[in-house]
Amino acid sequence: MAEHPAYPVGLRLTGRRVVVLGGGQVAQRRLPALIAAGADVLLVSPEATPSVEAMADAGEITWARRRYADGDLADAWYALIATSDPEANAAASAEAERHRVWCVRSDDADAATAWTPATGHSEGVTIAVLTTHAKGRDPRHTAAVRDAVVEGLRDGTLVAPHHRTRTPGVALVGGGPGDPDLITVRGRRLLAEADVVIADRLGPRDLLAELPPHVEVIDAAKIPYGRYMAQEAINNALIEHAKQGKSVVRLKGGDPYVFGRGMEELQALAEAGIPCTVVPGVSSSVSVPGAAGIPVTHRGVAHEFTVVSGHVAPDDERSLVDWPALARLTGTLVILMGVDKIGKIAETLVAHGKSPDTPVALVQEGTTAAQRRVDATLATVAEAVRTHEVRPPAVIVVGEVVTVGPREPE
Incomplete structure (x- = not known):
């Protein structure tokens, strides 16, 4: 088995029995994702950490307060073996093999039939990083790769364009006090996906240099005002570009609603029927x-x-x-x-x-x-x-x- 690479797959566990043996730190880390997946989780363990016990008390899992017994995996679709008893782990693993239940072993990855990938999430996408072979498995390296990909997607340094039709609209993004590292990850991602950015002079200017060449950057202070007041002209520019089907970011210093006139812009967009997202910023x-x-x-x-x-x-x-x-x-x-x-x-x-x-x-x-x-x-x-x-x-x-x-x- 070790000579062949693992086959990556996503399990749909909603309503399906998952058995977790052991209520320690491993279970505490893995249970939230299983609960989020809608699995019918049975925990078998004489003891559990306070966090795991709280999940049982809340009815998120079923807790059998005893040691593993043969037959516990008979109705399972998936099993996580994480007890401190090597003999119980081996017996449960053998039962999983008999019942053809995919089984993760926290104590012996080579003896497992499934591995848990390092996972992260970004905007409806799950990133899972898995070591190809059992030999040379390095969980820290897979976690580091996962972190780098997720962070890149969140902060906009790794751009993965949406190929489906995007809904045009405006995002009022608080850019923070000036240091480009103090913009929120969501704000940075929206900047990376923008077609047009209308920026204040107090916004984090260094971020504008990172935008792709096709992005149109407009200095709000230089919008021709003509017969309009300055704010009205900015509102009109936001509406005009959004009506052209573009994704528009209004990049503001600090937070849009802390002396930033963000509500005026939101009201103008609402009156024009333009969808708007507000991204809070770190206030100066x-x-x-x-x-x-x-x-x-x-x-x-x-x-x-x-x-x-x-x-x-x-x-x-x-x-x-x-x-x-x-x-x-x-x-x-x-x-x-x-x-x-x-x-x-x-x-x-x-x-x-x-x-x-x-x-x-x-x-x-x-x-x-x-x-x-x-x-x-x-x-x-x-x-x-x-x-x-x-x-x-x-x-x-x-x-x-x-x-x-x-x-x-x-």
């Missing part, structure tokens, strides 16, 4: 402070954090922020898009009760190679912005958490 409000060594919450220091937009000053009639209320909070205040208004914001917070000595950190170009951090207080932050020439994009953190972590060298 949390990730950028974290990258600069600042936790937005910390035990004994801050039990809350509040994120506000600073794109309009506190005394501007368009402002929807209750600045006096924020001044009374004891937690962390994170301000986005507020670099040019930070002087007025600091004055307002102090006027309504915040201490002028409250620590402030400004993190510019967070998570990128150009990241830098400038520390100040509410009393000095306006001058610090001028002296250090802090420019957008920058995240501003106000609160005692600024002093918790190690400071970056200036």
